[in-house]
Amino acid sequence: MTKLRTFFITLLLFAFSFGAYSQTKISGKVIDERSKEAIIGASVVVKSTAVGATTDSNGDFTLTSSLKIPLTLTVNFIGYQPQEIEVYDASAPVDIALREDVNLLNELVVTALGISRTKKTLGYATQEVKGENIDGKSSTNIINALAGKAAGVRINNAQGDMGAARIVIRGETSIAGNNQPLFVVDGVPADNSQILAATGRDQSRDFRNAIADLNPEDIESLNVLKGPNAAALYGSRAAHGVVLITTKKGSKHQRGLGIDVNAGITLATVATLPEFQNYFGQGSNGKFSYVNGKGGGVNDGVDESWGPRLDVGLLIPQFDSNGKPAPWVSHPNNVRDFFETGVTQDYGISISNADDKFNFRLGANYQDQTGTLPNTEIKKTNFTLNADYQLSKRVKVGANVNYILTDAPNVPSGGSPTGSNYRASSIMLQFLWFGRQVDTKALKEGYTTNRNWNASYYDNPYWESYFNTTSQERNRILGNVHFSVNLLDGLDFRFRSGTDYYNDRRKYKIKTGSSGAGSPDGSYAEDAYTLSESNTEALLSFVRTFSDDWDVDALAGFNVRDNSYANNWQKATRLAAPDLYTLSNSKDPLESANSFQRLRVYSGFASAQVGFRNFAYLNITGRNDWSSTLPSHNRSYFYPSATASLILSEALDIKSNALSFLKLRSGWAEVGNDADPYQLITVYNSQTAFDGNPIQTSSKTKNNPDIRPERTQSTEIGAEAGFFNNRLHVDFAWYNTNSIDQILRVQTSAASGYDYQLINAGKINNRGVELQINGTPVKTKDFTWDVGVNYAAYRSKVVKLDDAGALLRYVIGQTGPQIVAAVGERYGAIFGTAYRRDASGNILIGDNGLPLTDPTNKILGYYTPDWTGAFTTDFSYKGFKLSALIDASFGGSLFSSSSQTGVYAGVYAGTEVGRSAEFGGLTWADADGTRDDGMIFAGTVQSTGLPNEKIISAQSYYAATYGVHEQHVFDASYIKLREIRLAYVFNKKQIRKLGLGAVTVAAVVRNAAILYRDKDLNMDPEAALNTSNVQGVEALTRPTTRSFGLSVNLSF
Amino acid sequence: MNMKKNIYLPAILIAFVFAACSETLDDINSNPNATANPNPAYLLTGVEKQGADLYWGSSADYGGALLFVQHWAAIQYGDVDRYNFTNTTGIVTTPWNTGYTTLITDLNTILEHADASVNTKGAALTLRAWVFELLTELYGEIPYTDVGKSIVPVYNTQQEVYAALQTDLSQALTSLNTTNGAIDGDLVYGGDVDKWRKFAASLKLRLALRTADRDDAGAKQIIAALNVSELISNNSEIFQFVYTARPQNNPQEEHFLTRNDYRLSKTIVDKLKALADPRLPVYAALPEDPTVTTYEGGANGLSNSDASSQGFDKLSRPGAYFLNATAPAVIYTYAEVLFNLAEAAQRGYISGSAETYYRQAITASLNQFGITNTTDIADYLAQSSVTYDAANWKQSIGEQKWIAFFGQGLDAFAEWRRLDYPVLTAGNASLLNGKIPLRVFYPGTEQSLNGTNRAAAVARQGEDLLTTKLWFDVH
CATH class of the missing domain: 1.20.120.840 (SusD-like, tetratrico peptide repeats domain)
Structure with missing residues (x-):
């Protein structure tokens, strides 16, 4: 091949020398578009002629053509997309930037265990997202930056950008366990848990998932390994995919100091608030008068808006009128006015360099984010050091270290389900149980005395924000040391030991005098977590080409993994002295709890890849784990995988301009998984002693001493094709995954004696397709237009639960309705109460005019969508780059507890209908006389079979829907304009005069608009409580945000 | 660096790693947080405390049964008071879950525990009969035989449950004997075996009367065999759990520290007024509004607007006797x-x-x-x-x-159903066409988790509705 090329080029040069009489002389330079470094040996040919040149060691070329300008140059270099350039002016040098061809044969990708392989050899789908496409300034959570960027990767950012986000690749495959992928940073697994306060302990907060600690500026690339086929070597935790994160390394600089500086500012505002009615104020039955906010006046303890008509000249005493009648007027923006503009400031600097023996990069970043909720703030400082040193000809050593300090004086509250004891800290609680007339300005003025519109259940929301705070401080170190030794030609030994260790301390303060949040005496709690994972790995690898036909790439290794978790919680339930937040300042004995967990897994693994003539590859892996969490007789488990790749375009030599590349791939893999620690022996918990008498009680979980490892088996088939010199690239995948013998902590009938029992059972089938199409419809010297479309559809279906078939539903969680895995159904069914209906589907109505509830619960929807997709478009013109991302999700459902409350309390828009003759209310009479707020609940009267004609009050009408979950399940489909980004890279020549290497400025809008959603769903369809498997339900969710960011990057 | 060194270095490192792993995997997986071998005394204390919390607490008592029998009334969030609740509401789920997974399971652990004295087992069996009684009278047919034995336990008929409980109590009386060891951890009777015998015998009396309308001869036989002097025979022998200072205070007191949902019911206040009952000032407090100088109850089952329109400050809260940190949960x-x-x-x-x-x-x-x-x-x-x-x-x-x-909502509810007195009227906004609940639903989780057996019970007992009459409730 190379010989042929050399021959060809020589031929060209020969031709060129014969054409020395020509009239047009053209010179210029060929560089790499991204690194801006010179490309040596690129061929530059005048189109439709044999005239050409090869670039020299500086990337420069000169050629002379007999053709007159304008003429077209064709530029080629292996690994780069070919380019055609129109030359209009032969007097100026022609600068040509070649773009690395991601579709071409020799693209390297990072695979399991951090091993780089050429992409064509892989028998499974993998997708890389370059760091430059992850805009660190637009979202402070790295996971949000992945939204829409890869097929089948579903991101759910439930409550604005300050908190947690959930990522699921290719849908749910585990009934009960974690369904999020494993994160691996520079070869070391990193924690991504969202540690929520234990049930019943403290206020809910939207604590960030742990991987959000990373600074996007430090990231070189993200590789998404989708499912077991790609990730079998990671074993246990790979069933849900792996996200490999490679951080930036030092590189050699042509010129300059190697210093990069960046700064950014992002403003966030509330994007999706519910729509409220502004016709009726606080009260009940049309009556209201304030005395003390807890029942002393007329309905002044009522936290609902069924009071008098607003804006008709009424004068009524209110909480801010000192007992005097005051104008009873609407404040349509009273909820929106409470929220502020969040500001994120971000400053970073890095210095990097490299020579033949070493490379290093040292970076620091500081980020300060304030939220849309008053007095919320997260400060984060990252330090990172990557260094490698070639100790000798054969030995290389290195280290990667990330030190991350998160200091959040007050973390924003999140949603909270009905019945949780921390509802008071969810700010939306009192805006959904609300008096619509309340003036937010008056709340702000009176907050230091906790003056509020309601004194029974709520604190002033500003009091709540400024005094009842939850702080979080996290110190994290994530890194590894490694060395490698070249033992023989092609045989290498690599050793790596890495750790992810962090402390996470939270402090919960409730000020004395609070009425909503539990104790009027105030309280103080400390909750501290320590998590660590360490991995030590030794690996032998062997790479050899045996002949022109055969090559082998094999490895074998051993890994020891240790995980530990510790939690310590203490609470002073009533403060003795106000405003003194210490544990000893307590009227009562402290409440406390702690727990520890450890596990260890030994793993041996091996992999061998055989390649034939660079077009056929077979890869076989095997791994055996020994886990401490399993009983000794089931402790050791082995699992294999086999994948194959065939590059048809090479094998059959069918390459043409139309079809540039065609590859088929297929694979089968199995991964095993262990249990959580301490699930073998049933235990009893200790509770706080009663008056000196110790208490022990059942842990309510029956453990299982014979638990076996669970298995996930996956088959994947795919194809990749490039057309028109790879201007159009298509990647298709089909997969079918069966997770069997799952370790389920099944919820069982309480009458069995236990809420949960640990069993090996269950089968969940997950199958789907993915399609990714990238194309470059327009490409000229200055202007490029790229488009990308991705589409994924999958279905996770629960095939069975226990082997005996006794269990029909596994309850994933309950928040109003249950979220269940029901046999024969899609995963994530919403199972709850529905209207009682007759055979023709009419709602049955009782004699009192109110609808009846079916005593049998029904499946009301599924949270898992039918399909997700995204559309990206990038325009580049000279230094400008404009890109937009639209993503969509269709077919999922959402139960909105906010809707339940908003309708019941008469605050949601639409609940004004029927309240008076003005709004279509019917005339009727009760004991109090004639009224005009009558409504009829449409349906059939159960006792008579006739259409319902009984008139009830509007207040009763809307209240009747409260307990019927069916009424509050909505279509969660959406299309969102997720991101618009405009960047400008300054012309190098201009910059150089200023002594700078490169300057980029960018503006980003995130969550720009929701283009489509169910109009009846009065909120963002992505709403959720947290990142657990309990999705498809929201309660009091914090409004999502829209953000606008500006950033500048400078290189010296 | 020569080749030998290149081979030694990895070998040393691997040896080092293995040396660090000297702990066995079994050691690593031994649970440091909880015990596999509980102390029977600590379990007994836990059952008494948690049983009292259930019987006197929010979901079953003042948020449920006390509203049905119109001792208390809701002035806010009156859905339960209007019988507008589902199978996921606390009155439905809490007694079932706490009863089975906490109380009965802990009692079964005592009964199977090698270190528990015979008397402790007698006390445990007595308490278990009490818990099963609460459950069957609230739901009707319930799992009894299969509890702790199957993940999908079959339901027993109420007749079977009552018969089994009589057998259990007879067994308990056989076990309870001053020669059969101490009852450690007993906060109710301080380990007094004679008092436990009295409680067990008194339970036999109560349970026999519950079935008297169904099985007159059977009830007579059981009661005739009891010795009156071996029943609870003065107020110092009341079976009650006495709370202490916060946070181990009486749950009703705790509720009024932070919530404002309930007042006394107009039904009982008016009845006590009509009888000039000296217990009225004990049961009730004067309303907070100083202009109201009489005890006043709130009506049950009103719409939210009507309920709150009565004026929170114009109605009586429970009296100081009940809203005291150290007030007892009275059980028998x-x-x-x-x-x-x-x-x-x-x-x-x-x-x-x-x-x-x-x-x-x-x-x-x-x-x-x-x-x-x-x-x-x-x-x-x-x-x-x-x-x-x-x-x-x-x-x-x-x-x-x-x-x-x-205050003893569950027992007042059972006896009101059996004796049909006093005559109670459902509130005007209640949802059962003027009827008052005669039981509660089976928890929604039973549909999801034990559907077949629940369906069989419903087929025998009647539709899973609030108004379905239970077996013991003949009239």
């Missing part, structure tokens, strides 16, 4: 024993005067609430509306028992 009173004996005498199961027992019962109840003035007591008993009416004994006993049960 001396007064109830006497009411039960009155009924047993009336039914001819035992000798003695029903009326005498009835008057003693009322006296015991008054004494229990600190009313000891003999003149006041005599005046009260002398009223024609209090006088025992043998011809209409269900009304006499029913009404007075209902008053004496104040």
Whole structure:
């Protein structure tokens, strides 16, 4: 091949020398578009002629053509997309930037265990997202930056950008366990848990998932390994995919100091608030008068808006009128006015360099984010050091270290389900149980005395924000040391030991005098977590080409993994002295709890890849784990995988301009998984002693001493094709995954004696397709237009639960309705109460005019969508780059507890209908006389079979829907304009005069608009409580945000 | 660096890693957080505390049964008071879950524990019978035989449950004997075996009367075999759990520290007023509004607007006796024993005067609430509306028992259903067409987790509705 090329080029040069009489002389330079470094040996040919040149060691070329300008140059270099350039002016040098061809044969990708392989050899789908496409300034959570960027990767950012986000690749495959992928940073697994306060302990907060600690500026690339086929070597935790994160390394600089500086500012505002009615104020039955906010006046303890008509000249005493009648007027923006503009400031600097023996990069970043909720703030400082040193000809050593300090004086509250004891800290609680007339300005003025519109259940929301705070401080170190030794030609030994260790301390303060949040005496709690994972790995690898036909790439290794978790919680339930937040300042004995967990897994693994003539590859892996969490007789488990790749375009030599590349791939893999620690022996918990008498009680979980490892088996088939010199690239995948013998902590009938029992059972089938199409419809010297479309559809279906078939539903969680895995159904069914209906589907109505509830619960929807997709478009013109991302999700459902409350309390828009003759209310009479707020609940009267004609009050009408979950399940489909980004890279020549290497400025809008959603769903369809498997339900969710960011990057 | 060194270095490192892993994997997986071998005394303390919390607490008592029997009324969030609740509401789920997974499971652990004394096992069996009783009277058919044995336990009929509980209590009485070891961890009776015998025998009496309308002969046989002197025989022998200072305070007191949802029911306040009952100032507090100088109850089952329109400050909260950190959770009173004996005498199961027992019962109840003035007591008993009416004994006993049960929602609910007195009227915004619940739903989780067995029980017992009559509730 190379010989042929050399021959060809020589031929060209020969031709060129014969054409020395020509009239047009053209010179210029060929560089790499991204690194801006010179490309040596690129061929530059005048189109439709044999005239050409090869670039020299500086990337420069000169050629002379007999053709007159304008003429077209064709530029080629292996690994780069070919380019055609129109030359209009032969007097100026022609600068040509070649773009690395991601579709071409020799693209390297990072695979399991951090091993780089050429992409064509892989028998499974993998997708890389370059760091430059992850805009660190637009979202402070790295996971949000992945939204829409890869097929089948579903991101759910439930409550604005300050908190947690959930990522699921290719849908749910585990009934009960974690369904999020494993994160691996520079070869070391990193924690991504969202540690929520234990049930019943403290206020809910939207604590960030742990991987959000990373600074996007430090990231070189993200590789998404989708499912077991790609990730079998990671074993246990790979069933849900792996996200490999490679951080930036030092590189050699042509010129300059190697210093990069960046700064950014992002403003966030509330994007999706519910729509409220502004016709009726606080009260009940049309009556209201304030005395003390807890029942002393007329309905002044009522936290609902069924009071008098607003804006008709009424004068009524209110909480801010000192007992005097005051104008009873609407404040349509009273909820929106409470929220502020969040500001994120971000400053970073890095210095990097490299020579033949070493490379290093040292970076620091500081980020300060304030939220849309008053007095919320997260400060984060990252330090990172990557260094490698070639100790000798054969030995290389290195280290990667990330030190991350998160200091959040007050973390924003999140949603909270009905019945949780921390509802008071969810700010939306009192805006959904609300008096619509309340003036937010008056709340702000009176907050230091906790003056509020309601004194029974709520604190002033500003009091709540400024005094009842939850702080979080996290110190994290994530890194590894490694060395490698070249033992023989092609045989290498690599050793790596890495750790992810962090402390996470939270402090919960409730000020004395609070009425909503539990104790009027105030309280103080400390909750501290320590998590660590360490991995030590030794690996032998062997790479050899045996002949022109055969090559082998094999490895074998051993890994020891240790995980530990510790939690310590203490609470002073009533403060003795106000405003003194210490544990000893307590009227009562402290409440406390702690727990520890450890596990260890030994793993041996091996992999061998055989390649034939660079077009056929077979890869076989095997791994055996020994886990401490399993009983000794089931402790050791082995699992294999086999994948194959065939590059048809090479094998059959069918390459043409139309079809540039065609590859088929297929694979089968199995991964095993262990249990959580301490699930073998049933235990009893200790509770706080009663008056000196110790208490022990059942842990309510029956453990299982014979638990076996669970298995996930996956088959994947795919194809990749490039057309028109790879201007159009298509990647298709089909997969079918069966997770069997799952370790389920099944919820069982309480009458069995236990809420949960640990069993090996269950089968969940997950199958789907993915399609990714990238194309470059327009490409000229200055202007490029790229488009990308991705589409994924999958279905996770629960095939069975226990082997005996006794269990029909596994309850994933309950928040109003249950979220269940029901046999024969899609995963994530919403199972709850529905209207009682007759055979023709009419709602049955009782004699009192109110609808009846079916005593049998029904499946009301599924949270898992039918399909997700995204559309990206990038325009580049000279230094400008404009890109937009639209993503969509269709077919999922959402139960909105906010809707339940908003309708019941008469605050949601639409609940004004029927309240008076003005709004279509019917005339009727009760004991109090004639009224005009009558409504009829449409349906059939159960006792008579006739259409319902009984008139009830509007207040009763809307209240009747409260307990019927069916009424509050909505279509969660959406299309969102997720991101618009405009960047400008300054012309190098201009910059150089200023002594700078490169300057980029960018503006980003995130969550720009929701283009489509169910109009009846009065909120963002992505709403959720947290990142657990309990999705498809929201309660009091914090409004999502829209953000606008500006950033500048400078290189010296 | 030569080749040998290149090989030694990895070998040393691997050896180092293995040396660090000297702990066995079994050691690593031994749970440091909880014990696999609990102490029977600690379990017993836990059952008494958690059982009292259930019986006297939010979901089952004042957020549920106390509203059905109209001792309390909701002034806000009145859905349960309007019978507008589903199978996921606390009154439905909490007794079931706490009853089975905490109380019965812990008691079963004591019963199977090698270190538990015979007397401790007797006490545990007695308590277990009490818990099963609460459950069957709330739901009807419930799993009994299969509890702890199957993940999908079959339901037993109520008749089977009552029979099994009598057997269990007989077994407990056999076990409870002063020679059979100490009852450690007992906070109710301080390990007094004789008092435990009295509680067990008193439970036999209560349970036998519950089934008397179904099985007169059976009830008679059980009660006739009891020795009256071996029942709870004075107010110092009441089976009750006494709370202490916060955070181990009485749950009703705790509720009023932070919530504002309930007041006394107009039904019981008006009844006590009509009888000039000296217990009224004990049961009720004067409203917060100083212009209201009488005890006033709130109506049950009103719409939210009507309920709150009554004025939160114009209605009575429970009296200081109940809203005290150290107030007891009363579970079985001396007064109830006497009411039960009155009924047993009336039914001819035992000798003695029903009326005498009835008057003693009322006296015991008054004494229990600190009313000891003999003149006041005599005046009260002398009223024609209090006088025992043998011809209409269900009304006499029913009404007075209902008053004496104040706060004991679950038992007041069971006896109101069985005796059909006092006559209660559903609130005007209630949802059962004027009816009052006669049971509660099976929890929604039973549909998801034990669907087949639940369906079989529903097929035998009648639709899973609030208005379905249970087996023991004949009339």
